[in-house]
Amino acid sequence: xxxxxxxxxxxxxxxxxxxxxxxxxxxxxxxxxxxxxxxxxxxxxxxxxxxxxxxxxxxxxxxxxxxxxxxxxxxxxxxxxxxxxxxxxxxxxxxxxxxxxxxxxxxxxxxxxxxxxxxxxxxxxxxxxxxxxxxxxxxxxxxxxxxxxxxxxxxxxxxxxxxxxxxxxxxxxxxxxxxxxxxxxxxxxxxxxxxxxxxxxxxxxxxxxxxxxxxxxxxxxxxxxxxxxxxxxxxxxxxxxxxxxxxxxxxxxxxxxxxxxxxxxxxxxxxxxxxxxxxxxxxxxxxxxxxxxxxxxxxxxxxxxxxxxxxxxxxxxxxxxxxxxxxxxxxxxxxxxxxxxxxxxxxxxxxxxxxxxxxxxxxxxxxxxxxxxxxxxxxxxxxxxxxxxxxxxxxxxxxxxxxxxxxxxxxxxxxxxxxxxxxxxxxxxxxxxxxxxxxxxxxxxxxxxxxxxxxxxxxxxxxxxxxxxxxxxxxxxxxxxxxxxxxxxxxxxxxxxxxxxxxxxxxxxxxxxxxxxxxxxxxxxxxxxxxxxxxxxxxxxxxxxxxxxxxxxxxxxxxxxxxxxxxxxxxxxxxxxxxxxxxxxxxxxxxxxxxxxxxxxxxxxxxxxxxxxxxxxxxxxxxxxxxxxxxxxxxxxxxxxxxxxxxxxxxxxxxxxxxxxxxxxxxxxxxxxxxxxxxxxxxxxxxxxxxxxxxxxxxxxxxxxxxxxxxxxxxxxxxxxxxxxxxxxxxxxxxxxxxxxxxxxxxxxxxxxxxxxxxxxxxxxxxxxxxxxxxxxxxxxxx
Numbered sequence: 076x077x078x079x080x081x082x083x084x085x086x087x088x089x090x091x092x093x094x095x096x097x098x099x100x101x102x103x104x105x106x107x108x109x110x111x112x113x114x115x116x117x118x119x120x121x122x123x124x125x126x127x128x129x130x131x132x133x134x135x136x137x138x139x140x141x142x143x144x145x146x147x148x149x150x151x152x153x154x155x156x157x158x159x160x161x162x163x164x165x166x167x168x169x170x171x172x173x174x175x176x177x178x179x180x181x182x183x184x185x186x187x188x189x190x191x192x193x194x195x196x197x198x199x200x201x202x203x204x205x206x207x208x209x210x211x212x213x214x215x216x217x218x219x220x221x222x223x224x225x226x227x228x229x230x231x232x233x234x235x236x237x238x239x240x241x242x243x244x245x246x247x248x249x250x251x252x253x254x255x256x257x258x259x260x261x262x263x264x265x266x267x268x269x270x271x272x273x274x275x276x277x278x279x280x281x282x283x284x285x286x287x288x289x290x291x292x293x294x295x296x297x298x299x300x301x302x303x304x305x306x307x308x309x310x311x312x313x314x315x316x317x318x319x320x321x322x323x324x325x326x327x328x329x330x331x332x333x334x335x336x337x338x339x340x341x342x343x344x345x346x347x348x349x350x351x352x353x354x355x356x357x358x359x360x361x362x363x364x365x366x367x368x369x370x371x372x373x374x375x376x377x378x379x380x381x382x383x384x385x386x387x388x389x390x391x392x393x394x395x396x397x398x399x400x401x402x403x404x405x406x407x408x409x410x411x412x413x414x415x416x417x418x419x420x421x422x423x424x425x426x427x428x429x430x431x432x433x434x435x436x437x438x439x440x441x442x443x444x445x446x447x448x449x450x451x452x453x454x455x456x457x458x459x460x461x462x463x464x465x466x467x468x469x470x471x472x473x474x475x476x477x478x479x480x481x482x483x484x485x486x487x488x489x490x491x492x493x494x495x496x497x498x499x500x501x502x503x504x505x506x507x508x509x510x511x512x513x514x515x516x517x518x519x520x521x522x523x524x525x526x527x528x529x530x531x532x533x534x535x536x537x538x539x540x541x542x543x544x545x546x547x548x549x550x551x552x553x554x555x556x557x558x559x560x561x562x563x564x565x566x567x568x569x570x571x572x573x574x575x576x577x578x579x580x581x582x583x584x585x586x587x588x589x590x591x592x593x594x595x596x597x598x599x600x601x602x603x604x605x606x607x608x609x610x611x612x613x614x615x616x617x618x619x620x621x622x623x624x625x626x627x628x629x630x631x632x633x634x635x636x637x638x639x640x641x642x643x644x645x646x647x648x649x650x651x652x653x654x655x656x657x658x659x660x661x662x663x664x665x666x667x668x669x670x671x672x673x674x675x676x677x678x679x680x681x682x683x684x685x686x687x688x689x690x691x692x693x694x695x696x697x698x699x700x701x702x703x704x705x706x707x708x709x710x711x712x713x714x715x716x717x718x719x720x721x722x723x724x725x726x727x728x729x730x731x732x733x734x735x736x737x738x739x740x741x742x743x744x745x746x747x748x749x750x751x752x753x754x755x756x757x758x759x760x761x762x763x764x765x766x767x768x769x770x771x772x773x774x775x776x777x778x779x780x781x782x783x784x785x786x787x788x789x790x791x792x793x794x795x796x797x798x799x800x801x802x803x804x805x806x807x808x809x810x811x812x813x814x815x816x817x818x819x820x821x822x823x824x825x826x827x828x829x830x831x832x833x834x835x836x837x838x839x840x841x842x843x844x845x846x847x848x849x850x851x852x853x854x855x856x857x858x
Contacts, residue, residue, distance in 0.1 A: 116329045116330075116331075116341060116343075117329065119274070119329055119341060119342070119343050119356060119358065120327055120328070120329040120343045122274065122343070122356060123327045123329075123343040123344070123345055123354060123356045124327045124345070126265055126276065126354055126356070127327060127345055127347050127354060129261075129264060129265060130261060130265070130347050130354075131347065131348075133260075133261050133264065134236075134238075134256075137175070137177075137238060137254065137256050138238055138240075140171075140175045140177075140254075141238050141240050141252060141254045142240055144168075144171055144180065144252060144254075145240050145241075145242045145243075145252045146242075147167070149163060149164050149167040150164065150167070150182060150242060150252065151242070151244060151249070153182070153190060153191065154182070154184055154185075154190065154242055154244075154249035154250045155244060155249060161190075161191055164182070164190070164191045165191050165193060168180045168182070168191060168192070168193040169193045172193045172194075172195070176260065177254050177255065177256060178194060178195050178255040178256060178257040179192065179193065179194030179195065179253075179254070179255035180192065180193050180194070180252070180253070180254050180255075181194075181252070181253040181254075181255075182242075182250065182251075182252050182253075183250050183251045183252075183253070184249070184250040185248055185249060185250050187251070190250065194255065236255070236256040236257075236261075237253060237254070237255055237256070238253070238254045238256060239251055239252070239253045239254075240252050262287065274356055274357070274358050275288065275295055275297060275356070275357040275358070276288065276354070276355075276356055277297055277354070277355040277356075277357070278352050278353070278354060279305065279317055279320060279321075279352060279353045279355065280351070280352055280353075281321060281351070281352075282304065283304045283305055283306060283313040283317045283318075283321065284302065284303065284304050284305075285297065285300050285301050285302065285303060285304075285305055286301070286302075286352060287301055288301060296336060297335075300335070305317045305335045314334070314335050315332060315333075316332050316334065316335075316342065316344060316355060317335075317353070317355070319344055320344040320345070320346065320353035320354075320355055321346075321353060327343055327344070327345035328343065328344055328345065329341075329342070329343040330342065330343075334357055338359060339359070340357045340358060340359055341357070341358050341359075342355060342356055342357040342358070343355075343356045344356070399421050399423065399427045399431075400427070402419065402420070402421060403419055403421065403427070403430065403431060403434065406418070406419045406431075406434065407434065410434075410438055415438055415441060415442045415445065416442075417438070418435045418438065419431035419432075419434050419435055459471075460472035460475075462535075462536040464514060464517055464518065464536075465517055465518055465520075465521040465536050466521065467521055467524075467534050467535050467536045467542070468533065468534065468535040468536070469535065469536060470535070470536070470537055470538055472535065473533075473535035473537060473543055473545075474596075476533050476535070476545055477493070477545055477596050477599070477600070478596050480533070480545055480547050481588070481595075481596040481599065483547075484547070484588055485588075489547070489548055490548055490549060490550050490587070490588060490589065491545075491546070491547060491548075491549070491587070491588040491599075492546040492549045492550070492551060492553070492554035492585060492586065492587045492588070493543065493544070493545055493546070493585070493586045493587075493599045493600065493602075493603045494543060494544040494546065494554060494557065494558050494561075494583060494584070494585055494603065495537065495541065495542075495543050495583070495584045495585075495586075495600070495603035495604055495606075495607050496541070496542050496543075496544075496558075496561065496581045496582065496583040496584075496607065497540060497541050497542075497581070497582050497583075497607055497611070498516070498517075498520065498540040498579055498580075498581060499579060499580045499581065499582055499611075499615040499616060500579070500615075501513065501516075501539075501540035501579075504516065504577060504579065507577075508575045508577065509575075512572055512575045515570070515572045516570050516577075516579065517536075517540065519568070519570055520542065520565065520581075521534075521536075521542075523561065523564050523565055523568065524542060524544065524561065526564075527557065527560045527561045527564055528544055528546075528557060528561075529546075529557075531547055531548070532544050532545065532546050532547070532549075532557070533545040533547075543603070544557070550587075550589075551585065551587045551589065551620060551622070554585050554587065554620075555585065555618060555620070558583045558585055558618040559618055561581060561583065562580070562581050562583055562616065562617070562618055565579065565580060565581045566578070566579075566580050566581075566616065569849050571849075571852055574852065575852070576849050576850065576851070576852030577849065577850070578849055580615055580616035581616070582607055582610040582611050582615045582616060582617060582619075583607060583610065583617070583618045583619070584602075584603045584604060584605065584606030584607025584608070584609070584610060584618075584619055584620070584621065585603060585606055585618065585619070585620040585621065586598075586599045586600075586601075586602035586603040586606060586620070586621045587620070587621075587622065589622075590602060590621060590622055592625075602621035603621065605621060605624065606619045606620055606621040606624050607619070609624045674799075675711045675714055675722070676851060677799075677848065677851065677853065677855060678711070678792075678795055678796070678799065679707060679708050679709070679710060679711050680707075680708065680848045680850065680851065681795040681799070681846065681848075681855060681857070682707040682710065682788060682791045682792050682795050683704045683707035683708045684839075684846055685791040685794060685795060685832075685835075685836065685839075686703050686704060686706075686707045686787050686788055686791045687700055687703070687704050688835040688836065688838070688839055689787050689790070689791060689828070689831060689832045689835045690703050690704075690787065691835070692831045692832070692834060692835040692838075693787075693828075693831055699784075702755050702756055702759070702784060703759065703784045703787055703788070705753070705756050706756045706759035706760050706763070706784055706785075706788060707788055707791065709743065709747060709753075709756065709760055710740075710743060710759075710760050710763055710788060710792070711739060711743065712742075712743045712746050712747070713738070713739040713740065713741065713742025713743030713744070713745065713746055714739045714742070714743075715742075715746075716738075716739075716742045717735060717736060717738075717739055717742070718735070721735060721736055722736075737764070737772050737773070738773075740760060740761050740762070740763060740764050740772070740773055741761065741773050743760050743761070744757050744760055744761040747760065756784075758782050758784075758785070759782050759784035759785045759788060760785075761773070761774075761785075762774065762776055762781050762782055762785040763784075763785045763788040763789055763792060764789070765777075765781045765785060765789070766789075766822065766823045767781070767786070767789075767821060767822060767823060767824055767825050767826075768821065768822050768823070770822075770823075771789075771823075781825075786824070786825040786828060787828060789823070789824060789825075790816060790824050790825070790828055790829065790832050791832070793815075793816060793819075793823070793824070794812050794813075794816060794832070794836070797811075797812040797815060797816075798812050798857060809836060809837075809840060813833050813836070816829055816832070816833075817829055817833075839857075840857070843857075844856065844857060845857065
């Protein structure tokens with residue numbers, strides 16, 4: 076059976092508590108007894124004060140109730156002559172009589188005529204008992220008057236308590252309200268306060284007459300003297316205690332004296348102003364001091380028993396309680412010191428055993444939670460310094476790492492470089508393909524960065540599409556090598572997800588601690604950012620160091636002609652950037668055309684590929700080649716305005732349908748009209764269906780009047796159409812298509828361009844038979 080030590084501990088603590096008390100009582104019993112006597116008398120005095128306070132509060136509460144009735148609208152209206160309905164006033168008084176627990180309510184007008192009254196059975200006649208109150212209020216002695224009066228028909232031998240208050244309307248007196256309070260209610264409250272104690276509670280008036288005994292015990296001898304003066308029968312003088320009570324001006328005094336019946340008693344007395352009466356509390360002295368005498372007699376016996384018990388229990392508890400508690404304490408201290416592997420070895424079947432088992436269980440739980448907390452803290456720390464999308468360090472961590480590396484490099488005079496890169500035209504990518512694809516690109520760029528840098532380099536996502544790489548112990552040449560590797564890798568990479576495919580470039584700026592102008596880590600960020608911005612101005616897809624950029628700026632400032640050329644190049648670079656951005660945006664337009672007929676976009680990109688090859692074969696400049704390429708991509712955008720039924724028709728077109736189809740060059744030019752940086756492309760697009768002999772459309776231009784780019788597109792367009800398989804016909808081989816073009820020399824095609832075109836195509840076919848179109852994520856067979 077499970078054993079309990081609760082009883083043992085309770086006994087031990089009880090004996091330990093009683094032993095000092097018993098010893099003190101035994102040694103200092105005279106002083107202790109005096110203290111007990113004094114304390115008991117003080118308690119009686121406190122009891123008397125409580126009687127006074129309760130009686131005062133009770134009377135004040137009733138006075139406030141009477142004042143509320145006096146200012147109530149029904150009473151005011153009745154006395155002011157505004158209401159003649161006595162039933163309404165009586166009803167109002169009756170309701171308040173019951174609610175406030177009053178014995179009677181009486182309303183008099185200013186001539187002391189009773190206007191209305193309500194009372195309970197067996198109470199006094201107000202005409203006889205309230206004259207003093209009416210006189211008092213009428214003379215203006217006080218605002219509210221209360222007093223005790225012994226009456227012939229007082230209930231239960233208790234005097235009647237009357238409260239009177241003038242009824243005012245402004246400064247005019249309308250009458251008087253009188254309330255009769257039955258003091259038996261107060262007697263019940265005070266008797267409950269006594270809690271069954273044998274204390275005699277007396278109430279006397281100013282003449283020394285006993286108004287009532289507030290003790291409900293019928294055996295109390297004072298019940299026989301109610302209404303009589305407490306005076307010596309022989310001399311007629313009031314007994315001393317009554318005199319003392321009547322002379323008390325305030326407070327409450329205790330003492331030992333002989334009472335009215337000649338008995339030695341312990342009492343306390345005081346005056347209750349609200350009742351205009353005195354209060355006397357009495358307890359017989361013998362009964363009052365008897366407990367103290369008994370305590371003295373038992374002290375020595377108790378001390379002997381306690382002494383023996385302490386010896387026995389101390390030995391028992393030492394073995395059953397002290398040693399296990401000491402063991403638990405030592406274990407708890409080790410655990411508190413951080414040793415979570417510590418366990419208690421107590422195995423008993425009592426509460427200490429349960430406590431030890433609970434302690435072990437708690438420590439195991441703490442150990443598990445501690446491990447979980449450490450793991451969670453690690454994850455939280457990683458989250459606080461990592462970018463949620465890419466997993467790279469975030470901007471906050473970048474600033475911390477740069478500060479650390481900057482301080483280290485300055486302290487030990489080590490090289491330090493910072494790379495800042497931005498994805499070119501990233502907003503256009505988001506707008507074209509959507510933000511999910513943009514997030515995919517950011518993740519792929521992260522992989523490219525991680526694969527291109529050293530383990531000691533620190534990559535971060537600076538914000539948006541901007542990334543940084545801190546290169547500790549790296550010179551400017553080393554940083555250039557890393558940056559160029561990043562740029563080339565990104566430019567060669569095909570970003571493909573689902574139906575979305577694109578290519579992109581990076582513009583990279585570099586700053587180095589070797590630059591004299593760098594005084595803080597923030598200067599490194601500023602310089603790298605300025606260098607990157609310079610790369611954007613120059614045309615993007617390049618690496619620029621702040622040192623090289625600022626050197627050019629200083630040279631430009633010294634030589635006006637150099638400066639002019641410098642800013643002209645910047646302007647042209649910006650224009651080219653805008654043009655490239657537009658062409659990237661046009662990808663969406665071309666894709667729309669592909670969705671319409673399933674062929675036109677593929678055809679345009681094939682024509683662009685062939686046109687670039689022919690332009691290179693002819694030795695045209697890079698700028699001219701780019702213009703021809705753009706023209707080829709955009710040549711058929713006007714087909715968006717052509718009905719799908721015509722574009723996808725497999726039978727021969729009617730004359731009307733063919734005339735509609737022939738409008739597509741003009742439609743294409745109209746779509747692009749007004750775009751200033753495509754002014755050289757628009758004529759090529761408009762005239763690419765003109766024939767060399769003047770039989771083409773839309774304007775019937777002839778020979779060299781047709782722009783060179785348009786003549787190049789005419790050949791490439793025809794070749795792409797011939798070698799592509801369509802639903803209504805098969806495809807020609809390169810040899811057959813070349814022969815067909817040769818047959819059109821001088822008629823449909825510029826004869827001077829045919830052989831260069833054939834050579835360019837043979838070179839292309841010698842290297843590949845398939846062309847990948849990244850804008851469409853599509854591979855086309857050209858064999």
